[in-house]
Amino acid sequence: MSKTLTQLACQRVQALTPYLSARRIGGKGHVFLNANEAPKAEQYELDCSRLNRYPECQPPEVIRRYAAYAGLTADQVLVSRGSDEAIELLIRTFCEPGEEEILFCPPTYGMYSISAETCGVGMRTLPPLPDFQPDVPAILAELSRGKPIKVLFFCSPNNPTGTLVAREKLIPILEATAGKSIVVVDEAYIEFCPEASMVDLIRHYPHLVITRTLSKGFALAGLRCGFTLANPEVINLLLKVIAPYPIPEPVAQIAAQALSPEGLDTMRSRVAWLNRLKAELKAELAQQPCVQSLFDDHGNFLLARFDSGSALFAAMVDAGIILRDFGSKPMLENCVRITIGDEAEMAAVLDVLKRL
Missing domain, CATH: 3.40.640.10 (Type I PLP-dependent aspartate aminotransferase-like (Major domain))
Structure with a gap:
């Protein structure tokens, strides 16, 4: 009997679990804060010759x-x-x-x-x-x-x-x-x-x-x-x-x-803007009763430990906001990561938090 196509693959590939990127995990919503992406794109010129x-x-x-x-x-x-x-x-x-x-x-x-x-x-x-x-x-x-x-x-x-x-x-x-x-x-x-x-x-x-x-x-x-x-x-x-x-x-x-x-100037302005929004979000999170602790803030995201990470994640999903749940990872029980978005996206996150 001939082998299936899967059986023809290397054993290590058959056993491999693919990396679950934010895009592969997906989710239904209108505010995506799960992949540490920048909230806005720039325009560039392209020479097709x-x-x-x-x-x-x-x-x-x-x-x-x-x-x-x-x-x-x-x-x-x-x-x-x-x-x-x-x-x-x-x-x-x-x-x-x-x-x-x-x-x-x-x-x-x-x-x-x-x-x-x-x-x-x-x-x-x-x-x-x-x-x-x-x-x-x-x-x-x-x-x-x-x-x-x-x-x-x-x-x-x-x-x-x-x-x-x-x-x-x-x-x-x-x-x-x-x-x-x-x-x-x-x-x-x-x-x-x-x-x-x-x-x-x-x-x-x-x-x-x-x-x-x-x-x-x-x-x-x-x-x-x-x-x-x-x-x-x-x-x-x-x-x-x-x-x-x-x-x-x-x-x-x-x-x-x-x-x-010019591109470097644009990048540095963007980083300053996102760092400011991150500081504002961190200060607000520190005041929320459902937040147990906040992690370091050296990227374009914040990781927070909640009373119930799964409940927080679900409440955000209900509001159309997709975050990244890290509760299954070592040392990160009830932890959820929030990408820093624009002002409106950060306001939407805080609105859900304050209603919990």
């Missing part, structure tokens, strides 16, 4: 402008299809399937595990400390156990807790992993707290890698454009693995405009 040609693998103007923005040189920057592709490239480049593993500290971004599973690479997880900082002694001890840990992922600001990895926590890990592992700091939300970036440490620790994106502060989630910042040796290794034409021509054109001086 080159669409008959394959694009550059690494568009020079995009690379040049992002390097200038990040304070690096062009040979320290790689552009990819979102930082999700960067995560998978790092695993594919540095981990032997079945022989080496990655390490991360949940609750955190779900694509670290999905990318590892897709690549057939094992995972090691360690819970963070109660303040959601990495447990450095536990991590250092784990490095000497079992299969080699080749890539360590730290999200800062962390999604969904909003926590920043403290520099004094990261440096001992960098010291211990030199010559043994790649340490990745995922800075997808760094535009909302640029002073907290670890990018300056790349010159001291050649195995440190920073991943970035245009999805959040730049309001270009639909563009799928991300960056890897690392020393040139790492970048050259990733260039061996990345697809020949990863960045479509329209993406390159829009990314270059977003990274122009």
Whole structure:
């Protein structure tokens, strides 16, 4: 008897549970605050005269402008299809399937595990400390156990807790992993707290890698454009693995405009506006009886612990407001994440909260 098409797939793919992005989860409503997207889009120009040609693998103007923005040189920057592709490239480049593993500290971004599973690479997880900082002694001890840990992922600001990895926590890990592992700091939300970036440490620790994106502060989630910042040796290794034409021509054109001086000014104005709305929402949430506690606020979202997260989530759904329920994640019982939207969207959230 012939096998079904599903049975023909790799065993690891058959067993894989896909990452439940906000779009896959869906939901019926008119206010979507579940994907950490910017509330408004900008307008860009598009030159279609080159669409008959394959694009550059690494568009020079995009690379040049992002390097200038990040304070690096062009040979320290790689552009990819979102930082999700960067995560998978790092695993594919540095981990032997079945022989080496990655390490991360949940609750955190779900694509670290999905990318590892897709690549057939094992995972090691360690819970963070109660303040959601990495447990450095536990991590250092784990490095000497079992299969080699080749890539360590730290999200800062962390999604969904909003926590920043403290520099004094990261440096001992960098010291211990030199010559043994790649340490990745995922800075997808760094535009909302640029002073907290670890990018300056790349010159001291050649195995440190920073991943970035245009999805959040730049309001270009639909563009799928991300960056890897690392020393040139790492970048050259990733260039061996990345697809020949990863960045479509329209993406390159829009990314270059977003990274122009005018585009950077627009981004910074947007971030200031969203940070102000976030501070206002946090102050209001702190006054609500149903809110038990509020987490750090270093991204474009707030995570809050409610008396009943499921009841709060359901009440929002009834009002057409879709948030993200994290109550099933470790250490996050009754926690719901709220993306910072515009003034009207934040007012709608508060209206429901005040009626609970």
